[in-house]
Amino acid sequence: MTQEGLYQQIVKKRSFLCVGLDSDILKIPSHLQKSSHPVIDFNKAIIDATHELCIAYKPNMAFYESRGAEGWEDLSRSVEYIRSIDPDIFLIADAKRGDIGNTASMYAKAFFEHMDFDAVTISPYMGRESVEPFLEYRDKWVILLGMTSNPGAEDFQFQNLENGNLLYEEVIRKGAGWAGPDRMMFVAGATRAELISGIRTIIPDHFLLVPGIGVQGGNLEDVVSAGMNHHFGLIVNSSRSILYADASVDFANTAREKALELQLNMSALMD
């Protein structure tokens, strides 16, 4: 998907919500457990209930890998299902990969050829080579980890460098030199929303993928006031607060209500 296409989706749906499909087989409603493919059934119900309210889905690879080949099959079928009901939705593989060039090419193949994702999250530790093979695909995106939402972010991302930057600032500054705002985004956690305005001075034009709203405690209004730019420039993710709000047979309706609440807040903040 192009940057313009993404922008159009945000305007059309009055939403910049991404629903994180962290679908844990142990947490999905018990009545689905009897099905032959509980995770697919769960994902389909969540997708049916939310796709008009969000502009992106972000399956987290770990939740599928934890069940091996069967999990990958569920992931692959979920991606196909999303494409079949809403081809214009932005699909993010939350994979946090990062490896040398020949290996990164294989990951690109996994997410962009074997499956039809639009973007992959990438960890920057191994440098530019980890990113380049993904950029060889037309209209596909790299989402580089910048400042993450977790407490462990402080261990290294907040280290002061000799050049005056914090490590996460250096990653964002350098990463922005590897690809423009039409091919690259950065992760910036909602749990430290006050730092997002600083990130905007480094990259005024790039999209930010913002996790950490909901269970992790981030505040939507703070994120918007610090991070919105002239073409919105924000994709805000919510996973557990939507997926697991209700464990009853009515889970999909509750998920829709939770997503709707976020979308209405977003719509109001877009004005």
Next chain:
Amino acid sequence: MTQEGLYQQIVKKRSFLCVGLDSDILKIPSHLQKSSHPVIDFNKAIIDATHELCIAYKPNMAFYESRGAEGWEDLSRSVEYIRSIDPDIFLIADAKRGDIGNTASMYAKAFFEHMDFDAVTISPYMGRESVEPFLEYRDKWVILLGMTSNPGAEDFQFQNLENGNLLYEEVIRKGAGWAGPDRMMFVAGATRAELISGIRTIIPDHFLLVPGIGVQGGNLEDVVSAGMNHHFGLIVNSSRSILYADASVDFANTAREKALELQLNMSALMD
């Protein structure tokens, strides 16, 4: 596997060789392509030919993921095959994962429960939380990326921190505080062997997993002279130089010869 068990394997086999199973379906010999499971057949032949000469195997996840669920099935069956012919071999999932706690738990499940790996490579960018869920498993290991073998390592790992350390030194110093040498190892690339002695001053006792011998240009003797400690403390990986030395029907014999050459060099250097 325990640290003592690993040490015993090294002594017994007079080898600290790890064979990297970066099994690329496009590179394996053409006569295998007709099989219904070319990658499994390739891996089995490589394993049969090399398991007496190496103490570890390291499948690289990307090469399996690039073929989706089918690739994961091949991976899983390859792991079972290794366990069936040599239960004492050290099995490393080269995954370079790194995520928040609840996600890291899912990755731990994938590699330690769904499959029977001994260790997983982890990227440090998201900090301690990315590592802890893996350490909850008895006798399982985390191998943290320290100084990698690729040119892109220079982008961030060699940044000077305000406290006087390079980033990779800080990662190794902090990481060593998260788990002892019986649970954690570090990646230190052979392509910068001269820096391995510096790493040894930070972590005299931890094992190092050393990629970058062979195609990437690292020198075995330099690595050993800089990195060997009182219980060897080195696992040296070779992938492409062994797997793809020969594309004929005789590929497994050639792989064995290449592995034997490395093992004999290692044996001589161990004296």
